[in-house]
Amino acid sequence: MLTANQIEQFKKDGVLIIKDFFVQEEIAEWKKQVLNYFQNPVSDEDWFNSLKNIPSSQFFLKNEPLPTLHYKMKSLYDCLSDSILWHGENEVVARSPDNDAEWLGARAPHLDFPVYDAIRTLVNSVFYLSDVTEFGGPFMYWPGSHITSWDYFKENPQDYMAQGVLSQDMIFANIKNRVSSEAVPFFGKAGDLMLWHSLILHSASVNKSDSARLALIGRWGNKLNGGENHFNFDTNIWDYLDLKTSKESELQL
Numbered sequence: 001m002l003t004a005n006q007i008e009q010f011k012k013d014g015v016l017i018i019k020d021f022f023v024q025e026e027i028a029e030w031k032k033q034v035l036n037y038f039q040n041p042v043s044d045e046d047w048f049n050s051l052k053n054i055p056s057s058q059f060f061l062k063n064e065p066l067p068t069l070h071y072k073m074k075s076l077y078d079c080l081s082d083s084i085l086w087h088g089e090n091e092v093v094a095r096s097p098d099n100d101a102e103w104l105g106a107r108a109p110h111l112d113f114p115v116y117d118a119i120r121t122l123v124n125s126v127f128y129l130s131d132v133t134e135f136g137g138p139f140m141y142w143p144g145s146h147i148t149s150w151d152y153f154k155e156n157p158q159d160y161m162a163q164g165v166l167s168q169d170m171i172f173a174n175i176k177n178r179v180s181s182e183a184v185p186f187f188g189k190a191g192d193l194m195l196w197h198s199l200i201l202h203s204a205s206v207n208k209s210d211s212a213r214l215a216l217i218g219r220w221g222n223k224l225n226g227g228e229n230h231f232n233f234d235t236n237i238w239d240y241l242d243l244k245t246s247k248e249s250e251l252q253l
Helices: 004-013 024-037 044-053 071-080 145-155 168-176
Strands: 015-018 087-095 119-121 123-128 139-141 184-186 193-197 213-223
Touching: 004 015, 024 087, 024 213, 071 123, 087 119, 145 168
Parallel strands: none
Antiparallel strands: 015 193, 087 213, 119 213, 123 193, 123 213, 139 184
């Protein structure tokens, strides 16, 4: 269960990092599956060719860490709401080494609109299959931008899912212009988990390390009934979750 401090941090920043969430035996097995799928590339050129020719969208882990099946993920997501039948999937996102590229930090921020399915994404996840440190292609995010996004869509509800006249890039730029925080990298060891609110602005970054960066990004929420809106932005952002605390246990920050 989550503590009051963890919940307040998540509500404030829109992210929560939990160290050593997955055990190393799980990480090693999942990494082996990913490498096998991409035909065990070794050199930078091997990785470039594998990522160019092998679609990551066709890959799914065995014993996948789903909020409905994995015992720790289920326990964690039940703390976010035990009335939601969590729906979604993990996507493997690999970044091949590119040491010749200039480090520019975060790229243009965006949101992951769920255009692929009738789902209301709420709390997403990301974890790495190997340690990610400085310049190693970390996931970048803007703390607190979930609140800015919510307020923007309250004023401009047609812009959620880009249903109005503006393009997605224009919408994301409008939100970014209202955000005062700077982008923060998620550095983590293999097995560290970061939860992030689905309305957090985020971006990729260049991988200048000596090995490929392997991340699993999960997008989770509840299925929509026919004709149901994704959100009613006139309500409170937290009305869609039922955050729970417990004094008896604490996930390590």
